[in-house]
Amino acid sequence: xxxxxxxxxxxxxxxxxxxxxxxxxxxxxxxxxxxxxxxxxxxxxxxxxxxxxxxxxxxxxxxxxxxxxxxxxxxxxxxxxxxxxxxxxxxxxxxxxxxxxxxxxxxxxxxxxxxxxxxxxxxxxxxxxxxxxxxxxxxxxxxxxxxxxxxxxxxxxxxxxxxxxxxxxxxxxxxxxxxxxxxxxxxxxxxxxxxxxxxxxxxxxxxx
Amino acid sequence: xxxxxxxxxxxxxxxxxxxxxxxxxxxxxxxxxxxxxxxxxxxxxxxxxxxxxxxxxxxxxxxxxxxxxxxxxxxxxxxxxxxxxxxxxxxxxxxxxxxxxxxxxxxxxxxxxxxxxxxxxxxxxxxxxxxxxxxxxxxxxxxxxxxxxxxxxxxxxxxxxxxxxxxxxxxxxxxxxxxxxxxxxxxxxxxxxxxxxxxxxxxxxxxx
DNA sequence: TGATTATTGTTAAATTATTAACATTGGTTT
DNA sequence: AAACCAATGTTAATAATTTAACAATAATCA
Ligand SMILES: NC(=O)c1ccc[n+]([C@@H]2O[C@H](COP(=O)([O-])OP(=O)(O)OC[C@H]3O[C@@H](n4cnc5c(N)ncnc54)[C@H](O)[C@@H]3O)[C@@H](O)[C@H]2O)c1
Ligand SMILES: NC(=O)c1ccc[n+]([C@@H]2O[C@H](COP(=O)([O-])OP(=O)(O)OC[C@H]3O[C@@H](n4cnc5c(N)ncnc54)[C@H](O)[C@@H]3O)[C@@H](O)[C@H]2O)c1
Numbered sequence: 001x002x003x004x005x006x007x008x009x010x011x012x013x014x015x016x017x018x019x020x021x022x023x024x025x026x027x028x029x030x031x032x033x034x035x036x037x038x039x040x041x042x043x044x045x046x047x048x049x050x051x052x053x054x055x056x057x058x059x060x061x062x063x064x065x066x067x068x069x070x071x072x073x074x075x076x077x078x079x080x081x082x083x084x085x086x087x088x089x090x091x092x093x094x095x096x097x098x099x100x101x102x103x104x105x106x107x108x109x110x111x112x113x114x115x116x117x118x119x120x121x122x123x124x125x126x127x128x129x130x131x132x133x134x135x136x137x138x139x140x141x142x143x144x145x146x147x148x149x150x151x152x153x154x155x156x157x158x159x160x161x162x163x164x165x166x167x168x169x170x171x172x173x174x175x176x177x178x179x180x181x182x183x184x185x186x187x188x189x190x191x192x193x194x195x196x197x198x199x200x201x202x203x204x205x206x207x208x
Numbered sequence: 209x210x211x212x213x214x215x216x217x218x219x220x221x222x223x224x225x226x227x228x229x230x231x232x233x234x235x236x237x238x239x240x241x242x243x244x245x246x247x248x249x250x251x252x253x254x255x256x257x258x259x260x261x262x263x264x265x266x267x268x269x270x271x272x273x274x275x276x277x278x279x280x281x282x283x284x285x286x287x288x289x290x291x292x293x294x295x296x297x298x299x300x301x302x303x304x305x306x307x308x309x310x311x312x313x314x315x316x317x318x319x320x321x322x323x324x325x326x327x328x329x330x331x332x333x334x335x336x337x338x339x340x341x342x343x344x345x346x347x348x349x350x351x352x353x354x355x356x357x358x359x360x361x362x363x364x365x366x367x368x369x370x371x372x373x374x375x376x377x378x379x380x381x382x383x384x385x386x387x388x389x390x391x392x393x394x395x396x397x398x399x400x401x402x403x404x405x406x407x408x409x410x411x412x413x414x415x416x
Numbered sequence: 417t418g419a420t421t422a423t424t425g426t427t428a429a430a431t432t433a434t435t436a437a438c439a440t441t442g443g444t445t446t
Numbered sequence: 447a448a449a450c451c452a453a454t455g456t457t458a459a460t461a462a463t464t465t466a467a468c469a470a471t472a473a474t475c476a
Binding site for chain 1: 307312
């Protein structure tokens with residue numbers, strides 16, 4: 001399977017989430033335009049994405065929900081589950097940890113790291129917090145591949161550099177500092193302020 | 209000024225954040241490639257974006273940091289400041305509120321709403337929490353335009369429908385439910401799980 | 417001063433992403 | 447069974463976004 005466009009990967013994740021909702025509703029088949037409507041995109045887009053992963057519908061009943069969930073899993077999940085850690089278990093870190101814990105079977109949140117003595121060696125939001133000084137050892141011991149970065153901006157660069165050196169292969173950066181990673185490490189950044197400013201801009205423009 | 213592409217608006221917000229950092233460092237001028245490097249994009253992209261907003265550099269010293277900050281503000285900020293509320297002041301809501309409070313001069317977080325009796329009528333993460341039942345009155349009284357939605361997924365649709373009816377013009381949706389809004393209302397959605405799954409996918413692919 | 421260099425703004429080209437078009441498939445209806 | 451229909455997979459067209467190319471400008475230097 002050739003590497004998929006990032007946008008398609010994002011949508012596959014969304015398809016799966018939506019399909020899981022379908023299962024809850026005891027819906028076993030779904031048409032492309034139905035799935036599309038739930039996500040407010042076009043049916044063509046759905047069909048095109050599914051074409052890229054080589055999934056075909058059955059009969060004229062639409063896509064087999066369960067089967068498609070599995071197929072998407074085969075594409076976007078890793079074979080064995082992948083371990084994730086939150087670095088900086090402050091306000092945002094706790095929210096993410098609490099939310100994430102136990103959500104995805106193939107992605108396990110196995111640790112958090114912090115340097116606040118009040119926090120280390122406790123279970124916070126369902127996940128054990130280790131002292132940051134142990135990060136090298138724990139990354140190796142727990143085979144952590146992905147880090148969610150929620151430390152104060154000033155520490156983001158240094159911590160990233162270290163985490164990568166110790167074996168982290170993917171970073172989701174919620175700090176406001178753009179990071180540098182060597183090739184071979186995948187970086188995804190999200191800046192809330194940017195999102196809100198974007199909303200504000202289009203609200204303003206609509207008014208005119 | 210014609211309506212700018214969403215991507216450009218996002219970057220303008222990022223440029224401004226970076227330029228504010230420059231001011232802190234007492235840097236008063238910056239070259240396009242410098243600004244680009246800090247954000248890990250290309251200099252051409254910076255120049256093209258600035259072209260779109262009609263900003264020109266001075267001399268061969270690069271862009272005047274202070275001036276560019278102002279220019280970007282004129283483009284993406286609204287004339288008078290715009291009021292924002294968080295709906296659902298749980299884990300994520302509190303993180304966002306605490307982070308956002310007092311960050312942007314033109315965007316004021318003026319209220320939060322919740323239906324938990326333990327939370328209403330208290331100041332939480334620096335912002336007053338009102339009972340959800342007062343939302344109609346408060347949106348009007350405080351002239352709230354933008355809502356950040358951090359309620360449990362099951363309530364997202366209904367709350368959105370009401371908020372829009374009461375005058376909300378922009379929504380930043382952090383719930384996992386895709387929302388429907390009428391035209392004239394701007395919607396931005398962000399799904400953390402999707403981001404993490406995307407990271408996991410590319411980590412997996414890199415390995416191969 | 418005149419050549420050189422660095423940096424810009426802008427047009428054009430390339431790339432990426434989305435949407436449209438349409439022939440195909442197999443069920444449904446008359 | 448013939449005509450019709452709904453939905454699909456795929457190719458082609460369109461639109462959006464990014465990158466490249468390059469002439470223009472002014473500072474620097476020999
Ligand atoms: N709260 C939000 O909604 C929000 C939104 C967007 C971005 N952010 C960004 O996310 C980051 C965290 O935000 P927050 O509100 O959770 O802040 P916070 O201060 O509540 O949390 C930061 C945590 O990092 C820990 N920490 C500090 N230095 C550390 C170090 N050197 N090593 C390990 N841990 C360390 C602190 O002890 C704390 O627990 C910030 O960079 C912020 O800009 C937050
Ligand atoms: N925590 C995260 O990092 C995270 C990440 C991604 C998405 N989300 C989404 O964000 C939302 C909130 O997550 P959370 O972790 O903060 O959950 P939470 O349960 O901590 O917070 C939800 C808040 O909404 C309030 N609420 C419930 N029903 C309400 C109603 N009808 N009207 C007004 N307020 C109501 C609750 O009292 C609570 O304070 C969820 O939809 C979740 O899927 C959270």
